[in-house]
Amino acid sequence: MTATIDAAPIETADRPSFLHSARFRMLAIVVIGIGVMSAARLIADNPDITSSGTFGAGLRTAAPIALAGLAGLVAERSGTVNIGIEGMMVMGTIFAGWWGWEFGPWMALVGGIVGGMLAALLMSLATTTFGVNHIVAGVAINLIAPGIARFMASELFVGVQGGSVTSSPGNSGSIGAFTVPFLSGGDLFGWQSPDILGKLEDTGWFMIADISGLAKGLTTAVTWDVVLTIALFFGISYLLWHMRLGLRLRFAGERPSAADSLGVSVHKMRWIGMAISGGLAGMGGAVLVLFSNRYLENQVSGRGFLGLATMIFGNWMPAGTAIGAGLFGFAQGITLRTGPGDLVRTLLLAAAIALILLVVWMLVQRNYAPAGTVTVFAVVALWSYFAAQSPNNQLVFVTPYVVTLIAVSIGAQRLRPPAEEGIPWFKGMQ
Amino acid sequence: MYHNHHPEGENMIKSKKLLAIAALAALGLAACGSDSSSSSSTDAPDTTEAAGTTDATATGDCAVGVVYDITGRGDRSFNDAAGAGLDKAAAELGVTASESTPTGDGDRAERVQGLVDEGNGMVLGVGFLFGDAITEAAANNPDTTFAIVDSVVDAPNVASLVFAEEQGSFLVGAAAALKSTTGTIGFIGGVENDLIKKFEAGYTAGAKQINPDIEVLVNYISQPPDFSGFSDPARGKEIAASQYEAGADVIYSAAGGSGLGAFEAAADAGAPGDVWAIGVDSDQYNLVSPELQPYILTSMLKKVDVATFNTIKTFCEGGDASGVQVFDLSVDGVGYSTTGGFVDDIAAQLDDLKAQIVAGDIVVPTAP
Numbered sequence: 080m081t082a083t084i085d086a087a088p089i090e091t092a093d094r095p096s097f098l099h100s101a102r103f104r105m106l107a108i109v110v111i112g113i114g115v116m117s118a119a120r121l122i123a124d125n126p127d128i129t130s131s132g133t134f135g136a137g138l139r140t141a142a143p144i145a146l147a148g149l150a151g152l153v154a155e156r157s158g159t160v161n162i163g164i165e166g167m168m169v170m171g172t173i174f175a176g177w178w179g180w181e182f183g184p185w186m187a188l189v190g191g192i193v194g195g196m197l198a199a200l201l202m203s204l205a206t207t208t209f210g211v212n213h214i215v216a217g218v219a220i221n222l223i224a225p226g227i228a229r230f231m232a233s234e235l236f237v238g239v240q241g242g243s244v245t246s247s248p249g250n251s252g253s254i255g256a257f258t259v260p261f262l263s264g265g266d267l268f269g270w271q272s273p274d275i276l277g278k279l280e281d282t283g284w285f286m287i288a289d290i291s292g293l294a295k296g297l298t299t300a301v302t303w304d305v306v307l308t309i310a311l312f313f314g315i316s317y318l319l320w321h322m323r324l325g326l327r328l329r330f331a332g333e334r335p336s337a338a339d340s341l342g343v344s345v346h347k348m349r350w351i352g353m354a355i356s357g358g359l360a361g362m363g364g365a366v367l368v369l370f371s372n373r374y375l376e377n378q379v380s381g382r383g384f385l386g387l388a389t390m391i392f393g394n395w396m397p398a399g400t401a402i403g404a405g406l407f408g409f410a411q412g413i414t415l416r417t418g419p420g421d422l423v424r425t426l427l428l429a430a431a432i433a434l435i436l437l438v439v440w441m442l443v444q445r446n447y448a449p450a451g452t453v454t455v456f457a458v459v460a461l462w463s464y465f466a467a468q469s470p471n472n473q474l475v476f477v478t479p480y481v482v483t484l485i486a487v488s489i490g491a492q493r494l495r496p497p498a499e500e501g502i503p504w505f506k507g508m509q
Numbered sequence: 510m511y512h513n514h515h516p517e518g519e520n521m522i523k524s525k526k527l528l529a530i531a532a533l534a535a536l537g538l539a540a541c542g543s544d545s546s547s548s549s550s551t552d553a554p555d556t557t558e559a560a561g562t563t564d565a566t567a568t569g570d571c572a573v574g575v576v577y578d579i580t581g582r583g584d585r586s587f588n589d590a591a592g593a594g595l596d597k598a599a600a601e602l603g604v605t606a607s608e609s610t611p612t613g614d615g616d617r618a619e620r621v622q623g624l625v626d627e628g629n630g631m632v633l634g635v636g637f638l639f640g641d642a643i644t645e646a647a648a649n650n651p652d653t654t655f656a657i658v659d660s661v662v663d664a665p666n667v668a669s670l671v672f673a674e675e676q677g678s679f680l681v682g683a684a685a686a687l688k689s690t691t692g693t694i695g696f697i698g699g700v701e702n703d704l705i706k707k708f709e710a711g712y713t714a715g716a717k718q719i720n721p722d723i724e725v726l727v728n729y730i731s732q733p734p735d736f737s738g739f740s741d742p743a744r745g746k747e748i749a750a751s752q753y754e755a756g757a758d759v760i761y762s763a764a765g766g767s768g769l770g771a772f773e774a775a776a777d778a779g780a781p782g783d784v785w786a787i788g789v790d791s792d793q794y795n796l797v798s799p800e801l802q803p804y805i806l807t808s809m810l811k812k813v814d815v816a817t818f819n820t821i822k823t824f825c826e827g828g829d830a831s832g833v834q835v836f837d838l839s840v841d842g843v844g845y846s847t848t849g850g851f852v853d854d855i856a857a858q859l860d861d862l863k864a865q866i867v868a869g870d871i872v873v874p875t876a877p
Contacts, residue, residue, distance in 0.1 A: 132754055136747050143743075241798050243589075245580045245740075246766065249798045371742030371770040376580060378766075380737040415747040417695075417726045417755045472701055476732045 111436070117289040119429035123464075127416055128425045129289040131263075131280055134296025136415050139370060141408025142305045143168070146363030147386020148393065148400040149315055150195075150356040155395060156319060157352025158332035158345070160501035162217030163202050164360045165383030166224030170194035171364025173228040176247030176374020177235055179365075184254035188304055188365045195361015196354055198224055203353035207346050210503035221383075229376065236374075247374035254369050257306060259298040304366050311359070316397045328352050332497035335504040345504055360386075388483060394494050403483075410479035419475045424464055426478065431460035571825040573598065574607040574624030575817075576617070578636035581610035586765070586791045587813060591635045591658065594817025602825050617642040625650050631824045633817065634658065637704060638736075643667060654830055656820050658813060659704060661833055668830045670816045674704070675711030675873045676866055677809040677843030678761070680859050681787050682715025684807055684845065685759035686723050687855045688785055693724045695752035697745060697771055699738040699764035701729035703876070708763035708789070708809070710877040718862065718871070726752045727877075730767055742770030749774035753784060759806060761787040772797055775804040785851075792846040808846040815842060839867045 097103050120128050127133055147164050154161035161167075174194025179187025198220055205216040229244065236242030241249055258265030264274025276298070279291035319325035330338040331348035339345050360383065367382070368374050389407060393399025413422040434457035441450035467474070575595050577588040598604040607629055609620045617634075621642045624632045632653060634643050637660035647655045647664040656668040685694045696712050698705040713725045728748045730738030738744070745767030749760050753774060760775070762768030768789060775786040781803030788794065788808030797805060816836050824830040836842020845852070845859065852859065865871045 132751060136751065139747060140743075241796060243584055244582070245584050246769070367743050371746055372773050373742065373769060375740055375742050375766045375769065377737065377740040378742060380741055412747075415728070415744055416751045417728065419728065472729060473732050476729075476735075 112433075113286055113289050113293075115429050115433045115436070117286045118432055119425050120289065121283075121285065123421070123425040123428050125418075125421055125425045126283060126288075127418065128413070128422055128429075129292045131277070131292045131295035131299060133412055133416055133422075134293050134409070135299060137405065137409035137412035138297055138301070138305065139408075140411045140415070141404040142308045143363040143366045144382050144385045144389060144407060145312070145401055145404035146308055146359050146366060147383045148389040148404055149312065149386075149397065150359035150363065151387045151390040152393075152395055152397065152400055153315060153319075153328070153352055153359065154199075154356035155390070155500045156332045156497055157328040157356075158335060158349050158497065158500050158502075158504065159203070159206050159353055159356075160213040160217070161199075161202070161353070161356055161360075162214055162387070163198065163220030163224075164217075164356075164386055165379060165381070166217075166220035166222070167195040167198040167202075167357045167360035168364040168367075168379045168383045169221075169224040169228050170198040171361030172368050172374050172378055173231050173364075174361065175365035175368035176250075177231065179250035179368060179374075180236075180242075180247050181251075183252050184250050184369055187250055187368055188254070188307075188362065191361040191363075191365025191368065192358040193361065195357040195359070195364060197357070199353045199357020199360070200350075202357075203350050206503065207349040207353070210505065212503075213501045225376075228374075232374070232376070245376035247368075249373045250369065253372070254303050256300040256302045258300055263295045263299045265299075302369065304362075304369050308362075308366065311362075312397050312401050315355075315359075319397075324351070329497070331504075332500050335499055335502075336508055339506065349504075385483070391494065391496075392483070395496055407479055407483050410482040414475055414478060420467075420472070423475045423478050424467055427460050427464045427467070431457055431464060434460060571602070572605040572607070572627075572629045572631075573821050573824070574609065574627065574629035574632045576620050576624065576632070576634050576639065576642075577608065577610045578638060579611055582608070586796075587811075588635055590791060590811075590813035591633070591817045594814040594821070595633075597814070597818050598821040598825070602822060604821055604825060618645055621646045621655075622649070625653050630654060631656060631821065631830070633820070635813070636660075654824055656830065658816065666831055668820050668824075669833045670813075670820060671833060671835055672811050672813075672816070672843050673835055673837030673873075674763075674809070674811060674843060675707045675714075675875050676838045677811065677845060678708045678711030678763070679715035679718070679866065679871075679873045680838075680845050680863060681761055681807055681809045682712035683719050683862055684715075684852050684855060684859060685712070685761060685785070685787060686716040686719035687858065688806060688851075689720075689723065689759050691756050691758045692720065692722065693726065693756040693758070695726040695749070695757035695760035696728070697748050697752070697760060697762040697764050697768070698727070698729040699762075699767055700731050700733055700736050702733045705729070705763050706877055707875050708761075710874045712761050713877060714874055715862070719858075724756075726755060726757055728752065730764055738767060739765030741767050742773070744770070746770030746774045749786075750777065753778035758783065759785040759787065761789070761809070763789045763809075765790075768793070769797070772801050772804060776801055788846075792848055794846060794848040802849060805849060805851075807849075807852050810844045810846055812836065812842050812844070815840075838863055 116129050120126060147168060150164050151161050171191035171194045175187040175191035178190030202216050202220050205211040206213050233244045236247050237244055239248045260267040260272040262276050264272055264277060276291045276295035280288050280295055282288055319329060327343045328348050330343055331345045335345040364379060367378055385407060389403030390400050392403035413419060416422055434453055438450050438453050438457060575591060580588055582588050582592045595606050599606045607624055607627060609624060611617050611620050617639055621632055621634060625646060633656040635658050639657050640660045640662060643655050643657045644662050647667045651666060654666050656670060658670045661669040661671060694716055696709050698709055709727060716723045716725055730741060730744050745764055749771035752760055760771055762771040772786045775784050778784045785806040786804050787806050790811045793808045794802055794805040820830050866873060
């Protein structure tokens, strides 16, 4: 890091060295990561670890969590700690189940957004206008939402064919999916294009097959709501960092009194921030409803809180949140495949290989003391791989959470939340 | 930290805070109220009078209280089946019925005790999650009879109503093997506990009975004490999709509401007749949309209504209802559904297997 800063102005005044840029480091980490996974796949002889099916499962698992994370990000950037995302997602599921059944899948998406927004506006009334502690208000939303959902379900779905107090009758129609032509063999005006990535994946070549699996997983049978989710990450990034409204939203979270002195209405910004946040969380609920084609009580099951964890992992940035959600989605995705135990073993092997590479790097850098510590971890990971011939299922199921925990604790070293989030603000405060 | 230069402003904030707290409290109460009102004890409808019982107060020997699992009546499955048994008892036996539905894990014991305090002679908990609550209540109220569905509580005044799920699962496993053309079938369990493992054990044994070389793919959605696996159709669908991708053409879901997701995956995986799904507990052919019905091969039936009614009947007629009561194939406590007619061609083979199980020629394992 320091070398980059010292060297940059002298050597590369007009041509910044790509080899020392953060971009290059990111690229190097990604390439090494794929290499490690590929090596683990070949050694453990488990092609499913980087198959398109596994990555597809990861993407579908990640989408609602990513939306919850993005919802938390917008709320917290504008100054409200939104612990009520879980409840907003629940409101999203019940509205999506209702509108999806009455009006079709696209209206399920709209209904989810509306439901989440209603819950968010209720919370905004408490936090922004009345100055209620944000945690208390968020917990209240989480407690109220399931009650409202149960009440609505009993009014709407009971007595309908396929519906019950815990389930909607099912959406009328599917939202449809998209497969990229040529890359993954999607249809082009009724003509089946060649599945190039699929053929590369089947070769099993080192790294080539893994990259193809990743690309094919992300471009095969992606439903339109997931496409929209990905688009929203770019949209929200653009809003927050390239538009006037975004600047004001962040201003309300960083320095509300300064924003106020410059004529920005802090309360208005926090209301808008919460409305967007609730809409995103509710859409996360709608994505769940669209995937399983119905509302089912308790189907959110903690994804709102996982979203908040990915937001913190991502340091309140959209890209980081997306990576966090993707990581968790992949880790949970492998538990949903056939033979999850073997996949977790392969993941342990990959961790061992990565740690061994880290030790080698540290020895080259002459960091002997930390290298010793990492060696211990590498040995533990390698031993677990050989010892756990058929791992305990408890271990398998805890994997996504352990991966998230490790990632958050590594990532948490350099976090910076919005400066004055969670603090009720009123005119005249400094 | 924050200096307020406007005392009036501070007062205004305070009053706003009070207002907000009042509003939130009101909402909270409203939310609780809506739940408890639907779950408060209600005497059985006019059927009580129709049966000639004029004793409307829940003090007689034949007053029965039922505590449902969290989802409550209207789930079109387990709780509705227990409710149907209770309704039948109210109509045919003149039982005074009371019902209650918990709103969370915390108030199970209170609701059981509440029904005891109302004077019910028998209190029935629907679902194995009532194990602790019933154990505690049975010890505290030795004069009351208790019953629990799906779990064994070892106490002199408790009737433990358990089902031979492995026997019913054996038959649907055999049906899966008879219908499979790929030689690979799947099993999805909601939560990996001993109860759901019984389903897996029976299913696998039934499939191997038909085809010893069959491959059975097994996945569970969550691990206890995380019971989200019974209500997460998204994960259910994802698992079913990967099992179909791996070559399975029949998948049996013992996963509560998550099974609905597995049915969706069947529709994505292939044409009706090529891929199948098997339901659980109740006849799920009747629960799904018409587009999915051609995929529902059969359902493993668990006749909670029969068990509930029989136990109440024994109790009301002065019999000893306590102890472990197993509802198996011999008393039609478990079975398989035939709606849709997809198993008509193999019904003879299935009935032959059923006869062998009842006769004791086939002993179905209860653990995989």
